[in-house]
Amino acid sequence: MEKQEKQSVAQPSPIETHAWGQMLANSLWVVTLLMVLAFFWQSFGEMLAK
Amino acid sequence: MMSLTWYLLGLLTVASGEGLRQVNLRYKLDWIAWGGLFSGIGALLFCIAWAVGAYLEGVPRAAAMGLLMFGLGGIVILAVVSKYINARLEKRVVIAAGTPAIGPAAVKSTTVVSGPLKTSVAISPFEKQIWSVLGRLAYLSLVIAFFLGLMSDGKDYETMLHLKFPEAKLTKLRDNPTVFRIGAEESGNYALIQEGQGYGGPFVIGLRIMEDAKIHEVVLFDNKETPAFLDKIEKANFPAQFAGKHVTDDFLVGADVDVISGATVSTRAATMAVRNGAHIAATEYFKLKPTWKPVPWNFGLGEILIILMFVLAFVPKIHKSTPWKHLYMVASLVIVGFYMNASISVSSLSGLALGFIPPLKEHIVWWTLVMGSVLSVVLLGKNVYCYRICPFFWVEWLLNKIGGSGVKLSPELQLRSRYVANACLWVALMLVFLSTYPGLGNYEPFAMMFSLDGVGVQWYLLPLALVGSFFLSSFWCRFFCPVGYSFNHLLSWRRRILDKFKTKEESMEV
Numbered sequence: 001m002e003k004q005e006k007q008s009v010a011q012p013s014p015i016e017t018h019a020w021g022q023m024l025a026n027s028l029w030v031v032t033l034l035m036v037l038a039f040f041w042q043s044f045g046e047m048l049a050k
Numbered sequence: 051m052m053s054l055t056w057y058l059l060g061l062l063t064v065a066s067g068e069g070l071r072q073v074n075l076r077y078k079l080d081w082i083a084w085g086g087l088f089s090g091i092g093a094l095l096f097c098i099a100w101a102v103g104a105y106l107e108g109v110p111r112a113a114a115m116g117l118l119m120f121g122l123g124g125i126v127i128l129a130v131v132s133k134y135i136n137a138r139l140e141k142r143v144v145i146a147a148g149t150p151a152i153g154p155a156a157v158k159s160t161t162v163v164s165g166p167l168k169t170s171v172a173i174s175p176f177e178k179q180i181w182s183v184l185g186r187l188a189y190l191s192l193v194i195a196f197f198l199g200l201m202s203d204g205k206d207y208e209t210m211l212h213l214k215f216p217e218a219k220l221t222k223l224r225d226n227p228t229v230f231r232i233g234a235e236e237s238g239n240y241a242l243i244q245e246g247q248g249y250g251g252p253f254v255i256g257l258r259i260m261e262d263a264k265i266h267e268v269v270l271f272d273n274k275e276t277p278a279f280l281d282k283i284e285k286a287n288f289p290a291q292f293a294g295k296h297v298t299d300d301f302l303v304g305a306d307v308d309v310i311s312g313a314t315v316s317t318r319a320a321t322m323a324v325r326n327g328a329h330i331a332a333t334e335y336f337k338l339k340p341t342w343k344p345v346p347w348n349f350g351l352g353e354i355l356i357i358l359m360f361v362l363a364f365v366p367k368i369h370k371s372t373p374w375k376h377l378y379m380v381a382s383l384v385i386v387g388f389y390m391n392a393s394i395s396v397s398s399l400s401g402l403a404l405g406f407i408p409p410l411k412e413h414i415v416w417w418t419l420v421m422g423s424v425l426s427v428v429l430l431g432k433n434v435y436c437y438r439i440c441p442f443f444w445v446e447w448l449l450n451k452i453g454g455s456g457v458k459l460s461p462e463l464q465l466r467s468r469y470v471a472n473a474c475l476w477v478a479l480m481l482v483f484l485s486t487y488p489g490l491g492n493y494e495p496f497a498m499m500f501s502l503d504g505v506g507v508q509w510y511l512l513p514l515a516l517v518g519s520f521f522l523s524s525f526w527c528r529f530f531c532p533v534g535y536s537f538n539h540l541l542s543w544r545r546r547i548l549d550k551f552k553t554k555e556e557s558m559e560v
Binding site: 022028033038040047 | 277457458460463477478481487490493508511514515518
C-alpha cells in the first residue's frame with residue numbers, strides 16, 4: 001500500500017484536479033461574461049440609435 | 051493589426067513548442083500523444099489566425115464558424131489526447147505498484163498529488179446584505195424602466211408618412227388604425243398605418259392604396275423583430291411582393307404571399323399588418339364585399355411535434371430511463387432545435403411581459419412553448435423547459451459527455467456567478483423595458499446554434515458557450531442563461547406567495 005502511494009505521488013494528476021483546470025474554467029467564465037457585456041454595449045448603441 | 055497577430059502567433063508557437071517539450075519530459079509521450087498534441091495545438095493556432103483575419107475583414111460569422119470548427123475541434127483533440135495520456139499514466143502506476151489503481155485508493159492518491167484546491171468558501175453576511183439590497187433595487191428599477199418605456203413608446207408615424215409622401219396633401223380620416231386620404235376628397239387614394247404582431251412586438255407598416263383598389267406601395271415603418279430576422283426580410287425585399295395586389299386578396303402566407311425562409315414569424319407579422327390594412331380599406335373606403343378567405347389555423351407537423359414534446363416533458367419516466375431520455379434528447383435537438391428553431395429566449399419572456407402576444411391561430415408553437423412553460427412554472431411550480439425541452443441544454447450535455455473533464459470554477463466565482471448571471475438578466479431586461487424592443491436583450495446563442503442567425507458580438511458567444519460546456523457541465527445554463535434565471539425568479543415568487551398564504555391560513559386557524 002505504501003509502495004502504491006509512493007508511486008502515485010510521483011505521477012502528475014489529471015486536468016480536473018489541477019489548479020490550471022480551475023484557471024481554465026475561470027478564464028472561460030470571464031471571457032464569456034465579457035462577451036455578454038460587449039453584447040449589451042452593442043445593444044445600448046442600437047437603443048440610442050433608435 | 052494582422053502583422054501583430056502574426057507576431058503573437060509566432061510567440062504562441064514558440065511557447066507551444068516549449069510546452070510540448072515540458073509535457074514530454076513529465077509524461078514521456080509516445081508517437082500517438084505527440085501526433086494528437088501537435089494537431090490539437092495546430093488547430094488552435096490556425097483557429098486564432100482564422101478568427102482574427104475574419105474579424106478584421108468584417109465577417110464575424112466566419113470568425114465564429116472558424117472558432118467553432120477549428121477551436122472546438124482542437125480542444126476535442128487535446129481532450130482526447132489528455133485522456134489517453136492519463137490512461138497510460140494509470141497503466142504505468144498499475145505496473146509499478148502491482149495492484150490496480152482504481153477505486154477510492156486511486157482517487158485518494160490523485161487528490162494527494164494535486165495539492166489542496168480550495169473547495170469551499172462562504173460569502174460574508176455583509177456582502178450578502180449588499181447583494182440583497184442590490185436585488186431589491188434591481189426589481190424597483192425594472193418596474194420604473196417598464197413604465198418609462200411604455201410612456202415613451204409611440205413613434206410619430208404621421209410625420210413619417212408626411213416625409214414619405216412630401217408632395218401629397220394628407221387628410222386624416224380615422225385613428226386606430228390611422229388612415230389618411232391622399233389628395234383631394236374624391237381622389238380615392240389612401241395611406242394606412244397598420245400593425246401586425248410578431249414575437250418581438252408590433253410590426254408597423256404603411257400602405258398606399260390608390261383608386262384602382264390596389265396596393266401601390268408598402269413601407270416598413272417600425273418593428274421590434276430580432277435584427278437577424280429583419281435583415282432577411284429586408285434582403286428579400288419582402289414589401290415589394292404586395293405591390294399590385296387587390297385589397298380583397300387573401301394575403302395568406304404560403305398561399306398568395308411568399309414566406310421568407312428563416313424569418314417565418316416576421317413574415318407572418320408583416321403580412322398580418324398588410325392584410326388588416328387592405329381589408330379595412332376594402333370594406334370601409336371602397337365599399338367592397340369581403341370575399342377573402344379567413345386566416346386558417348397554422349397547425350402542421352411541426353406544431354403537433356412541439357405539443358407532443360411539451361406534454362412528454364411532464365412524464366418523469368422518460369427523463370429517468372436511459373433509452374427514453376436519449377430519444378427525447380434527439381427529438382429536442384432535431385424538432386425544437388433544427389426543425390422549428392423554437393427555443394425560448396429572454397426576448398420571448400420580456401415580450402410577453404410587455405404584452406406582445408402573437409395570435410394563437412398562427413403561432414401555436416409560441417403559445418405551447420412560451421405560454422405553456424410560463425404557466426407550468428406559475429400554476430404548477432414546475433420548470434419543464436430547462437433541462438428537458440431546451441435543445442441547447444442537450445448540446446451542452448453531449449459536449450460535456452465528449453469532454454468529460456470535471457473542471458470547476460473556483461469556489462469564490464461559483465458563489466458569485468449566480469449574482470452575476472442575475473445582473474446580466476437585469477441589464478437585458480432594463481434594455482428591453484426602456485426601449486420596448488425585446489430583441490435588444492437577446493444575448494443567448496440559441497438562434498445562432500440552430501439557424502446560424504446572429505448579429506455582431508452574438509457570434510462570439512456561441513463558440514464560447516460551446517467550449518465552456520465542453521469543460522464545465524451545463525456551462526451556459528448554470529452560469530449565464532437568462533431564461534433559466536427568469537424561471538427561477540418566477541418559481542421563487544410563487545413559493546413566497548404560497549408561503550404567505552399558508553402562514554395567513556395557519557394564523558387564522560390558531
